[in-house]
Amino acid sequence: MKLLTRNTDYAVRAICCMASKPEKVFTVAELTNGLKIPRPFLRKILQLLNKEGIVRSTKGLGGGFTLAMKPSRIFLSVLMEAFQGPLKINECIFKKKICPDIGRCPLRRKINMIEDHVVSELRSVTIGSLIKKG
Amino acid sequence: MKLLTRNTDYAVRAICCMASKPEKVFTVAELTNGLKIPRPFLRKILQLLNKEGIVRSTKGLGGGFTLAMKPSRIFLSVLMEAFQGPLKINECIFKKKICPDIGRCPLRRKINMIEDHVVSELRSVTIGSLIKKG
DNA sequence: TTATAATGATACCATTTTAGTATCATTCTG
DNA sequence: CAGAATGATACTAAAATGGTATCATTATAA
Numbered sequence: 227m228k229l230l231t232r233n234t235d236y237a238v239r240a241i242c243c244m245a246s247k248p249e250k251v252f253t254v255a256e257l258t259n260g261l262k263i264p265r266p267f268l269r270k271i272l273q274l275l276n277k278e279g280i281v282r283s284t285k286g287l288g289g290g291f292t293l294a295m296k297p298s299r300i301f302l303s304v305l306m307e308a309f310q311g312p313l314k315i316n317e318c319i320f321k322k323k324i325c326p327d328i329g330r331c332p333l334r335r336k337i338n339m340i341e342d343h344v345v346s347e348l349r350s351v352t353i354g355s356l357i358k359k360g
Numbered sequence: 361m362k363l364l365t366r367n368t369d370y371a372v373r374a375i376c377c378m379a380s381k382p383e384k385v386f387t388v389a390e391l392t393n394g395l396k397i398p399r400p401f402l403r404k405i406l407q408l409l410n411k412e413g414i415v416r417s418t419k420g421l422g423g424g425f426t427l428a429m430k431p432s433r434i435f436l437s438v439l440m441e442a443f444q445g446p447l448k449i450n451e452c453i454f455k456k457k458i459c460p461d462i463g464r465c466p467l468r469r470k471i472n473m474i475e476d477h478v479v480s481e482l483r484s485v486t487i488g489s490l491i492k493k494g
Numbered sequence: 495t496t497a498t499a500a501t502g503a504t505a506c507c508a509t510t511t512t513a514g515t516a517t518c519a520t521t522c523t524g
Numbered sequence: 525c526a527g528a529a530t531g532a533t534a535c536t537a538a539a540a541t542g543g544t545a546t547c548a549t550t551a552t553a554a
Contacts, residue, residue, distance in 0.1 A: 227363060229449045229471060232542065238467060253500070267543050273502065286551025287499045302467075315363045332490045333372060333436075337363060340481050347474050356466045366513065387529070401514055407531065420522025421528045 229344075233309035236263050237271050238302070241280070241353050245297040253290040271309075278308050298354030306348065313348065315341040363478075367443035370397050371405050372436070375414070375487050379431040387424040405443075412442050432488030440482065447482065449475040 230238075239261050244252055254272065258265045272291050275281040282294040293300075307313060316337040364372075373395050378386055388406065392399045406425050409415040416428040427434075441447060450471040 227361075227444060227447070227449050229361060229474070231540095255500095264543060266545075269501075270543085276501090283501060284551080285499090285501045285549070288552065289500045289550085291501085310361060313361070315361050333485075336481075336485055336490075340363070340478055343477060343481075344474055347470075347477075351467075351470055356470075365511095389529095398514060400516075403530075404514085410530090417530060418522080419520070419528090419530045422523065423521085423529045425530090 230306070231310050233271060234306050236261070236268060237275060237305050237309060238353070238356070239263070240268065240272065241275070241293065241297070241300060241305075242357055244281070244291065244293045245353055245357055248293055251284065251288070251290040251292050256290070274308060278304075280304075280308075296354065297357060298352050300353040301349060302351040302353075302356075303345070303348040313341075313345045315344060364440070365444055367405060368440050370395070370402060371409060371439050371443060372487070372490070373397070374402065374406065375409070375427065375431075375434060375439075376491055378415070378425065378427050379487055379491055382427055385418065385422070385424040385426050390424070408442060412438075414439075414442075430488065431491060432486050434487040435483060436485040436487070436490075437479070437482045447479050449478060 240257050240263070243257060243260055244250070254265055254269050257263070257272075258268055261268070263271075272281060272283070276283045276291070279294055280300055281291045283289070283291050303313060316334065374391050374397070377391060377394055378384070388399055388403050391397070391406075392402055395402070397405075406415060406417070410417045410425070413428055414434055415425045417423070417425050437447060450468065
């Protein structure tokens with residue numbers, strides 16, 4: 227039962243790192259040094275963040291990545307969705323086939339309530355709120 | 361992000377099924393019919409439930425499985441722990457190595473709060489509460 | 495204008511977890 | 525003792541996750 231995968235975890239850290247010098251262009255190498263993340267893996271992560279518009283990339287000598295948004299606008303939930311897919315905790319495994327009988331749907335209902343809480347909590351977390359001292 | 365694995369899901373159903381006739385001894389075959397769970401897999405699940413003392417087994421002709429506890433005493437959290445391990449949502453991946461710097465620990469703190477909520481909710485659910493009408 | 499430093503795209507591989515099977519031993523009943 | 529049931533356990537299959545490798549593209553600067 228893992229709420230955050232490594233992808234997301236790494237992304238959060240890289241972004242936190244970048245948030246410390248908002249205008250600076252970071253190369254992947256610079257980021258890996260501080261964060262101890264395998265370099266090619268971090269590249270892949272940053273490329274996705276770029277596609278998502280969270281980070282901006284520039285190629286060539288002197289290029290690298292910069293934050294494209296204010297930390298207070300970067301939501302944890304958005305990162306999780308990008309790297310882990312939809313924020314669902316409970317996928318009804320049997321798609322309606324068996325549900326109706328046995329006390330299974332009450333279970334789903336309960337799980338859904340839990341899920342709603344988790345998701346709304348996650349949606350309240352931004353990178354800004356994370357780096358604003360701890 | 362899956363709160364319940366198949367194991368647990370199947371276990372819940374099988375138990376709900378058994379709870380409908382508390383004194384009846386169910387063979388695996390009977391349970392699979394109603395539940396569409398692969399038979400040898402369900403056997404494994406029931407064997408574990410037996411070891412956990414949630415279900416009682418009898419061998420030989422006429423044997424099978426019966427509930428060993430009242431539904432109201434069977435906690436979802438206990439089933440989850442049996443099949444999925446400790447109720448942890450967030451395992452600090454880097455064991456203190458990187459934590460201290462960057463805004464990572466605030467993240468953990470937040471995740472921990474979410475986890476506490478989830479766990480306490482789960483601990484409040486019993487099979488009894490699930491089958492008590494829906 | 496060319497060498498080089500950077501990312502873009504993408505295909506691939508390794509590991510771990512989850513899901514499921516197979517088999518033989520044991521026990522109970524008739 | 526035969527057969528119907530579970531006990532124990534080892535194995536296999538599939539999916540998800542984590543990570544590599546490689547070649548293409550672009551920008552800079554000598």
